[in-house]
Amino acid sequence: MERPADRLDPRVGTLIGLFGKRKAVTDLGTPLLSQLVATQLMARHDELRRLRNHELAERCRLTIDLLNELMPDFDVPRPAGGGCLWFAMPSGRADDFVQVALRHGVAVLPGSLCSAGGAHQDRLRLAFSGDPTALLIGVERLAAAWRDYRRHVR
Numbered sequence: 001m002e003r004p005a006d007r008l009d010p011r012v013g014t015l016i017g018l019f020g021k022r023k024a025v026t027d028l029g030t031p032l033l034s035q036l037v038a039t040q041l042m043a044r045h046d047e048l049r050r051l052r053n054h055e056l057a058e059r060c061r062l063t064i065d066l067l068n069e070l071m072p073d074f075d076v077p078r079p080a081g082g083g084c085l086w087f088a089m090p091s092g093r094a095d096d097f098v099q100v101a102l103r104h105g106v107a108v109l110p111g112s113l114c115s116a117g118g119a120h121q122d123r124l125r126l127a128f129s130g131d132p133t134a135l136l137i138g139v140e141r142l143a144a145a146w147r148d149y150r151r152h153v154r
Contacts, residue, residue: 056083056129063128063135070143083129086111089122092153097124097145104145106138 041048060078063085067076073090089097094110101108111123126142128135 059128066139070139071146083127085126093121094124097149100149101142101145104141106141
């Protein structure tokens with residue numbers, strides 16, 4: 001069976017090879033604009049790290065406060081670091097609850113997906129690195145999902 005490439009003039013293949021080699025030589029590094037942006041960011045690394053850490057700490061505090069207010073049955077510990085909360089459900093299975101949460105318009109990760117062996121059936125992982133308004137809406141929806149779930153599972 002003839003392939004389209006078989007119908008090409010052999011000189012075209014030579015040109016493609018030549019252009020390919022030239023492109024490889026010019027593409028040895030990251031584009032100049034990306035390098036300039038990275039250089040500017042690296043010069044401000046310490047400042048940007050402090051700002052981001054402060055931002056994450058505030059969003060963590062906000063999310064925990066909202067969970068404590070709207071879902072008082074849950075005990076949500078403050079994480080030592082990272083951008084997610086990891087906490088146990090007072091009852092039920094996380095795999096089942098996250099389905100109810102999705103129907104309420106909020107996504108959380110069940111603990112079983114964070115374990116190679118499927119452990120942590122009672123745990124939830126909730127990101128808090130998003131916009132504060134989105135966090136408020138998300139926790140409100142999560143609380144509504146919990147009320148709905150709790151009516152059906154004890």
